[in-house]
Amino acid sequence: MTEFFFFLFAAMAILSAIFMVTQANPVASVVYLVVTFFALSGLFVILDAHFIAAVQVIIYAGAIMVLFLFVIMLLNLGSGVPADIRRGLARVLAGSVALALIVVLTRLVLGDPGTEALDPSALASVLESEGAVRALAEPLFNRYLVAFEVTSILLLVAVIGAVVLARRRAP
Amino acid sequence: MREIGGGAFVLATALKAIVFFTLLMVCVALATYVERRLAAFVQDRSGPNRVGPIGLLQPVADGLKNLLKEETWPAAANHAFFLLAPALAMIPATVLFAVIPFGSPLPTRWGFVPMIVADVPIGILYILAIASLGVYGVVMAGWSSGSKYSFLGGLRGSAQMISYEVGLSLSLVPIILLAGDVRVPAMVTLQQHYPGDSATLGTWLLLPLLLGAFFVVVTSLAETNRLPFDLPEAEGELVGGYHTEYSSMKFAAFFLGEYAHLLTTAALITVFFLGGWDIPFWQGDNIRVLSDGTLAGDPSWWKTLLTLVAFSVKASLVLGLFMWIRWTLPRFRYDQLMDLGWKFILEFVTIYILVIALAVYTLDRSGVEYGWTYAGVLTGVNVVLAGLLFIGFDRGRLLRGAGQRAEREARRGHMEARRRVREAALAVVSGEGAAPEETGEVAPEGGR
Known part of the structure; x- marks a missing residue:
């Protein structure tokens, strides 16, 4: 059963990611990307990472992609948008970057992961005793509190920066 | 007692999903009916009361109408x-x-x-x-x-x-x-x-x-x-x-x-x-x-x-x-x-x-x-x-949109004028014996 769902979501993620890149219509691309996020969220659920799955949908599918869609529709970008990569040399460069990425990822998958794999049953027991959220919240707000707060300040800086850039300058 | 497991769990969950979905859809149909009846009550009219007893089959009629309409x-x-x-x-x-x-x-x-x-x-x-x-x-x-x-x-x-x-x-x-x-x-x-x-x-x-x-x-x-x-x-x-x-x-x-x-x-x-x-x-x-x-x-x-x-x-x-x-x-x-x-x-x-x-x-x-x-x-x-x-x-301070503060000042003067018109109208109409509710209509519109 679990394997069936894994392959279902994995196939969904890969196919919709490919469709997302190949679609000419930007709105269709956005929709396929949302489907990809959903499939990833399904994979997280299979891994017993319910919190990450929920956050994936809330943040990416529910907020960020809606804003993408909003902007695309507001600017009314039709399907007649020319491709970014047109000339021969650019295509070769883009292709080689993609190839390098594939090589690196394959090596990561096939080789030693470098970190110790967590026992799935240990994860399940933590989920049973602590719940999906507390198991993540405890280390986040105790041991990694500084990193967490610094990250939020980073986001705040980005927001303020965006406001400053977008503000109309006084004449 | 423990929760049912195995095949019985799958069966029970599927059954629950079907039953609750059906219930939800029935309740949705009823909710549209209740909403219309309630609207009618608030607006002092009857609302849908022709299809079935007290109009209860109205959602069915609506559904049928929607199915048969042109796409x-x-x-x-x-x-x-x-x-x-x-x-x-x-x-x-x-x-x-x-x-x-x-x-x-x-x-x-x-x-x-x-x-x-x-x-x-x-x-x-x-x-x-x-x-x-x-x-x-x-x-x-x-x-x-x-x-x-x-x-x-x-x-x-x-x-x-x-x-x-x-x-x-x-x-x-x-x-x-x-x-x-x-x-x-x-x-x-x-x-x-x-x-x-x-x-x-x-x-x-x-x-x-x-x-x-x-x-x-x-x-x-x-x-x-x-x-x-x-x-x-x-x-x-x-x-x-x-x-x-x-x-x-x-x-x-x-x-x-x-x-x-x-x-x-x-x-x-x-x-x-x-x-x-x-x-x-x-x-x-x-x-x-x-x-x-x-x-x-x-x-x-x-x-x-x-x-x-x-x-x-x-x-x-x-x-x-x-x-x-x-x-x-x-x-x-x-x-x-x-x-x-x-x-x-x-x-x-x-x-x-x-x-x-x-x-x-x-x-x-x-x-x-x-x-x-x-x-x-x-x-x-x-x-x-x-x-x-x-x-x-909240005294209308936070939820007030731009430009409304000036409007409020203007409205104060307007209400005063409106009150005077109404009093004058009341004095005239009550002498002739007409229904006092209708005198409000005499006041000028636009004050909101």
């Missing part, structure tokens, strides 16, 4: 997305129903069956995740129709739903603070009264989290696009809003989605603030699942039925409140809507979370255990905050 395809529409949008509007609202506990667990020979389709470990987060997807139906419909009215409705809808989602998520935080858990059935247990047990609060959260309930209701109205926040489909300005171009069953899908969303929202408010399926002043329904998976309490089929009835009554009351609000309040203006969401609700709910967290911390530190004292202190805090909110803040 229209606007020339400028993007067909694939035009078709996708109604489905996207309907699915999130119905899927949300999966995490709502309807009644106490049902005991069977093979173990107990919880009266909830899927008890996911992330409960409230699941609700937020699925609710955040409701916006796609609106945006998609608005854009793919290829019509300016639809497009404006879609843009308004997406901006409004994103804005109020923030407020809604934050107003749910105090509940999580009290429950210490995000699972939805834990909310029901928290509000049940277990004498001598310091793990549950013992009262419905409506009182200890009065303001939280208020904000959840307000933001839910905005999330479900209902009056006073129905700007995405403001018929006065946008013909029909984002579903202007839709006809027949595709339009009906939007309608079904809207009412299903309304019902799920009412059910969620029931679970969060009205004790869910808890029957007040009766400890016989104290049935809960312990952390080791066994069932504590004394379950039986008639208790399940009774709690189901209790849940339906409470949810219907919340639904009635929503309908009552719809036919009572006028629509907000768009800038007022955005001001309310971003400049008021967001700030106040943030402060509210801090105050509640401080109260919970102080109570825990001073050794007060969960119970009526705890709930009483929180209620006091809420009453004080509510006083600050409703008396101190």
